[in-house]
Amino acid sequence: xxxxxxxxxxxxxxxxxxxxxxxxxxxxxxxxxxxxxxxxxxxxxxxxxxxxxxxxxxxxxxxxxxxxxxxxxxxxxxxxxxxxxxxxxxxxxxxxxxxxxxxxxxxxxxxxxxxxxxxxxxxxxxxxxxxxxxxxxxxxxxxxxxxxxxxxxxxxxxxxxxxxxxxxxxxxxxxxxxxxxxxxxxxxxxxxxxxxxxxxxxxxxxxxxxxxxxxxxxxxxxxxxxxxxxxxxxxxxxxxxxxxxxxxxxxxxxxxxxxxxxxxxxxxxxxxxxxxxxxxxxxxxxxxxxxxxxxxxxxxxxxxxxxxxxxxxxxxxxxxxxxxxxxxxxxxxxxxxxxxxxxxxxxxxxxxxxxxxxxxxxxxxxxxxxxx
Numbered sequence: 001x002x003x004x005x006x007x008x009x010x011x012x013x014x015x016x017x018x019x020x021x022x023x024x025x026x027x028x029x030x031x032x033x034x035x036x037x038x039x040x041x042x043x044x045x046x047x048x049x050x051x052x053x054x055x056x057x058x059x060x061x062x063x064x065x066x067x068x069x070x071x072x073x074x075x076x077x078x079x080x081x082x083x084x085x086x087x088x089x090x091x092x093x094x095x096x097x098x099x100x101x102x103x104x105x106x107x108x109x110x111x112x113x114x115x116x117x118x119x120x121x122x123x124x125x126x127x128x129x130x131x132x133x134x135x136x137x138x139x140x141x142x143x144x145x146x147x148x149x150x151x152x153x154x155x156x157x158x159x160x161x162x163x164x165x166x167x168x169x170x171x172x173x174x175x176x177x178x179x180x181x182x183x184x185x186x187x188x189x190x191x192x193x194x195x196x197x198x199x200x201x202x203x204x205x206x207x208x209x210x211x212x213x214x215x216x217x218x219x220x221x222x223x224x225x226x227x228x229x230x231x232x233x234x235x236x237x238x239x240x241x242x243x244x245x246x247x248x249x250x251x252x253x254x255x256x257x258x259x260x261x262x263x264x265x266x267x268x269x270x271x272x273x274x275x276x277x278x279x280x281x282x283x284x285x286x287x288x289x290x291x292x293x294x295x296x297x298x299x300x301x302x303x304x305x306x307x308x309x310x311x312x313x314x315x316x317x318x319x320x321x322x323x324x325x326x327x328x329x330x331x332x333x334x335x336x337x338x339x340x341x342x343x344x345x346x347x348x349x350x351x352x353x354x355x356x357x358x359x360x361x362x363x364x365x366x367x368x369x370x371x372x
Contacts, residue, residue, distance in 0.1 A: 117145065
C-alpha cells in the first residue's frame with residue numbers, strides 16, 4: 001500500500017470536513033430568518049467568563065424572569081506545556097484547557113459571540129450539548145480565521161453539559177483532544193434540590209475538565225514538538241488511532257490543581273464539583289470523602305444519587321457532585337482508574353481548613369514495634 005504523505009493527509013482531512021459541511025449546510029439555510037424574535041424584550045446581561053477551575057459570578061436561585069446572557073469566546077491556537085517533558089499545539093476557547101464554564105438558569109437565552117482571530121490557521125465552531133438543533137449550534141457557528149459569529153439558544157434543560165468544537169470529519173476528535181472543550185451549567189430557576197426535594201446550596205463551586213492528550217514520540221522516546229496545529233495533525237492522529245493517551249490530566253496539565261494551585265475549602269462547607277470529559281469515560285472519586293449528592297448524567301431535573309464512593313462520567317458528558325467536608329486536611333480528587341490518575345496525571349488536591357473531629361477518626365496507636 002502506498003504511504004500517505006503528511007501533505008496528502010492534511011488535504012484529505014480538509015476535504016472530508018468540507019464535504020460534511022457542504023452536505024449539511026442546506027438544511028439550515030433558513031435558520032437566520034427565525035432567530036431574532038423569541039428573546040425580544042428580555043433583559044440582557046453580560047457574563048464575564050473566568051479561567052477554570054473557577055466559575056463566573058452567578059445566583060444559585062434565579063432573580064426575576066429569564067434573561068439573555070451574553071458571553072464571548074475567543075479561539076486561540078497556541079502551544080501549552082502539559083507536563084515537564086511534553087508540550088502540545090493546543091486549540092482553545094479563551095486560551096484555557098478546559099474552556100471556561102458558563103452558568104445560566106433554565107429558560108435563559110445564551111447569546112455567544114465566537115471569535116476566530118486572523119492569527120489562527122483553522123476553521124472552528126461550537127457544539128453545545130445543552131442546545132437543540134443544528135448540531136448543537138455547530139452548523140451555525142463556522143468561523144474561518146478573521147471572522148466572528150453570534151449564536152443564541154434557549155437553555156431549556158437544567159443540568160451540566162459539555163460544549164466543544166466540531167468542524168467535521170477527523171477534525172472533530174482532533175480539535176477536542178487538542179483542548180477545545182468546556183462546560184455550561186444550567187441551574188433550575190429555583191436552585192438545586194437534594195434527594196428529598198429540599199433546597200440545597202453550595203458554599204463553593206469548582207469546574208474540573210478532564211483532558212486526554214495524544215503526544216507523538218521520537219524513536220528515542222522523547223516527545224515531539226511542533227510549530228503549529230497543522231504541522232502536528234498527521235502524527236497526532238496516528239497516536240489517536242491507538243486509543244492510548246499519553247496524558248490524562250485535569251485542567252490542562254499534570255499537577256494543574258495541586259500544590260499552590262490546589263482547590264481550597266473549609267470544614268463544614270458544601271462544595272459543588274462540576275467534572276467534564278468530552279472524549280473518554282471517567283470515574284471520579286474523592287479520597288477521604290463521598291459523593292453526598294451526585295447528579296448522574298448531569299441532569300438537575302432528576303433526583304440525585306446519594307453517598308456514592310465513585311461515580312461515572314460517560315465520554316461527552318459533564319456530571320455534578322456535591323460534598324460537605326467534615327474534616328480538615330488533604331483530600332485527593334481523582335479519576336479512579338488509578339493508572340490514569342497516578343501515572344498519566346488525572347488527579348487534583350483539595351486543602352480543607354478546620355478543626356479535627358476525633359469522633360469521626362482518630363489514631364488509637366501510633367506505628368511502632370509489633371507487640372510494643
